[in-house]
């Protein structure tokens with residue numbers, strides 16, 4: 001492990017204030033844009049404006065739809081109302097998310113939120129903004145909850161304060177499994193957090209990358225069972 005990475009890892013696990021720490025690290029070793037190598041942000045605004053918006057498609061089968069709804073085959077009264085995804089998960093979008101999640105570049109959260117804000121439509125102000133909870137072991141490894149942080153930074157841009165509504169109650173990783181396997185693994189993976197107010201609310205769930213859709217569907221099922229009026233997803237990217 002690189003000395004700087006180690007120092008960072010060590011400090012993260014000693015409960016330092018991460019925003020100050022991240023700023024300090026930025027001064028010592030500035031970020032270089034993963035798109036154009038310019039020093040400053042992990043992903044600069046110029047590169048953000050240069051990304052291509054993902055059109056409205058069904059999140060399951062990629063068929064063209066209107067208003068980011070599922071197609072008629074994948075729609076039902078208890079399906080996700082809208083799945084808004086900003087980009088296709090390839091090229092620079094993939095590099096950016098991997099830098100954020102696997103190189104633990106926390107500063108990328110604001111850059112990712114910026115891209116999401118850029119391409120995603122207006123959300124009703126009476127929506128409850130929440131997020132897909134990350135596996136506790138991944139939060140421990142990274143030193144931060146990447147989806148919660150994304151919800152916070154996206155919420156700042158949209159004047160919505162995120163609230164925790166879900167807990168992760170099983171610890172199976174989803175990497176590599178297909179849609180059917182993931183669905184089976186995720187049965188009972190999520191539960192409503194004690195005290196969360198879901199009944200009659202329009203829920204907007206933040207996720208990082210939509211792959212098979214099994215994770216967001218598992219969350220949606222629990223939220224509808226708790227009385228949600230509607231559930232929509234806002235995600236950075238969708239696996240092509």
Ligand SMILES: [Zn+2]
Nearest residue numbers: 033036044047
């Ligand atoms: Zn750039």
Ligand SMILES: [Zn+2]
Nearest residue numbers: 058061071074
């Ligand atoms: Zn479909």
